[in-house]
Amino acid sequence: MMGPRVTAMTAIYGRRVAGSLVSAALTALIFFCPAYAKENPEAAAISTPVPLETGGLNPFLSDRYRYENMWLFPRLCSSVLACGISFVDWDAYDWLTAGGIIASTAAFMTPFDGLSADARIHQWVSDIRNRDLKYLFPHVDTLAWSGVVASWGLIFYGSGLIFKNSRLLEYISLTLEAIGVTQFYHVTFKLIMGREGPPNGDGRGVIYGPRRSLNYFPYGTPSGHIATLYAMTTVAAEYFDSLALRIISHVLGVYYAVNLIYNQQHFVSDIIWGASMGYFIGHWIVKHRSSRYAHAGKKRTGGITIIDAGPDQPGEVVAFPFFNADAKSFNLCVNYIF
Secondary structure, rough: OOHHHHHHHHHHHEEEHHHHHHHHHHHHHHHHOOOOOOOOOOOOOOOEEEEEOOOOOOOOOOHHHHHHHOOHHHHHHHHHHHHOHHHHHOOOOHHHHHHHHHOOOOHOOOOOOOHHHHHHHHHHHHHHHOOOHHHHOOOOOOHHHHHHHHHHHHHHHHHHHHHOOOOOOOOOHHHHHHHHHHHHHHHHHHHHHHHHHOOOOOOOOOOHHHHHHHHHHHOOOOOOHHHHHHHHHHHHHHHOHHHHHHHHHHHHHHHHHHHHHHHHOOOOOHHHHHHHHHHHHHHHHHHHHOEEEEEEEEEOOOOOOOOOOOOOOOOOEEEEEEEEEEEEEEEEEEEEOO
């Protein structure tokens, strides 16, 4: 007869196997989702795409990689590569945003007087947990969340086929692409970091690197739960260009973030990193892979990146960096109106 420990371990591994099967089903959906909209005469969901200029250094940003011109799986592969090198076209705002995210994530992770802010918040949450709050913040494990994601894809894809709605088909195709890219990067970083989750060790969130990453997986940083949610909802908000959907996206994101912290599935820094990753990947996918936009050329003239900035009134001065592609160097430009 099996003892309590053996029974518990069997249950844990059984749930992991079930979760893997659900993930495999979602992966199959990504692989075999037919290019229905390409064969549909109404495939051009957006009749007048918004012209979009790019910095011109990322080789995966032409219209040939958009939804209407490429099947999902090769598009997903190109997006994984393109997102990985997207920094080559970042402007000053992008670099400042990335710096802010990295700084805030590191601030929560870094221990002071023996404990990080992550660990202190984890201890505080442990003290306030009670039976009443668990009904407000129910525990959603990886298996349940995988089921939600898979159901989301099947429902929208099925609805698009049944009602012959080309916009729904494009939306779910972009969503699956965003989820795929998000999963690739979140799992990659999680395996590289090898960080303890709140239930591991003594709750300090120690980072051990790749050598121990499999011991703590699927816990670790960044949070794949919140990253996936933000990728899904951001694609919806940006593709349908809806303020209401943007508000719903962030309301859901904040609630789920609190839920994950309350249920001791992730630290605050895991949430910051994961949410930012999902949001920016979802936004990038719509901008560079949907039919809402069309490539309108490169922001380059004579090998110099053109930055749309300049003084508006006499006496104003505007300075900004730019990249000289021919010389492969960064330079500073100063504009002044007399």
